[in-house]
Amino acid sequence: MKTDGIRAALIDGKAIAARMRTETAAEAAELAALGWQPRLVSITVGDGAASEVYVRNQQRTAENAGVEFEARTYPETISMEQLVGVLQGLNADPRVNGIIIQRPLPAHIPVKTLQKAVHPLKDVEGMHPASIGNIVYNDLALGPCTAVAAVEILKTLPLKIEGLDVTVIGHSEIVGKPIAFLLMSLGATVTVCHHMTRSVAMHSRAADAVFVAVGKPGLVTGDMLKPGAALIDIGINRVDGKTVGDADFDSCAKVAGWLTPVPGGVGPVTVATLMKNAVLATRMQMAHYRAEYALTDV
Known part of the structure; x- marks a missing residue:
């Protein structure tokens, strides 16, 4: 719908996001039936007021897309080493398929260092240097x-x-x-x-x-x-x-x-893309585990 003087057709991001969520939910259900329920963990450090709205929107979108969502908050005093240890634990947990790092972070926690600590297969935000670098080679995974x-x-x-x-x-x-x-x-x-x-x-x-x-x-x-x-x-x-x-x-x-x-x-399409990445990451991890640990004929 246009008004006088308005030429442009407004692009409805909410409608695009809704279509994406429907497709994502179907894929999530398929993976869950195979024993791979997509699951995200959100990491907030310090006062979560600045990211509260984003976390709430992500959780609501995740539920609509068939993706489990857990929000964790750590004290502002947590050290970089402790936080990296938390991420390493999540990297090793097959029940966790994606990790989200909420911004802003305290001054003593450099975001780029934290992003590098997330395993590329669980980098649903697409922030890991490997994820960004792959785009140069037309390899758009996450x-x-x-x-x-x-x-x-x-x-x-x-x-x-x-x-x-x-x-x-x-x-x-x-x-x-x-x-x-x-x-x-x-x-x-x-x-x-x-x-x-x-x-x-x-x-x-x-x-x-x-x-x-x-x-x-x-x-x-x-x-x-x-x-x-x-x-x-x-x-x-x-x-x-x-x-x-x-x-x-x-x-x-x-x-x-x-x-x-x-x-x-x-904005809405970005959050829907995050959920799409969560499902894709789950599928990639399933394939990885099957390749690594599948029984072979002796």
Whole structure:
């Protein structure tokens, strides 16, 4: 539904996520029948108020997707060595199929070190260096959830990705760069813009699709878009008590052909992707255990 002056068709992330959850639940039930019930463990360190909403949303989505979910909270005083020991225990537990590390973390716990401690087969967030590195080789096993979700949204649009001109604004290790590699593997021509790019608008105006993930509200405006282009807004910012993206919604909606709202766009699909990864991780672990421990003829 459009209103006067609005050109863009709003992309319903909640509807996309609902379809994904239905598919995930069917796969989870199939695995459970084989004795492999998908199960996630969430790790929060210190005051959980900052991540409470995310944990609650993840738990609700997990239940709807047929994935068991356990939330654990550890004191802020826990040492890095103790926390790594916790993760090693979870890595070794065949009843745990995925590990989620909630942010923010205390200053003495470097998130990258913690991500490296999660076994790649249980890295449902797709944050382990091996998970991200595999994308370069077109081996998308457990990819970074936000990046995968953003690309999945583009796939739902009536656009041929092969040969599509795409501009990615933002080049973080877990969103911007993986998006670029994922799109290149699908045949798109990708330009990546960052804080040293001389003219972001020059690149974005030439693109058939624009992804933005910077964390700066109002960064992308309507005059920076090609008429009819798709705009995937990944930013999450709080402005005057409201959650907004990195795009100036009003001006972009008058130019873009398709636009993700914030909230309700990439966010729900990201959480659904996390559950999809949980089921995929479970299937990969089942195959691994069978290969390692299966009885063979003597």
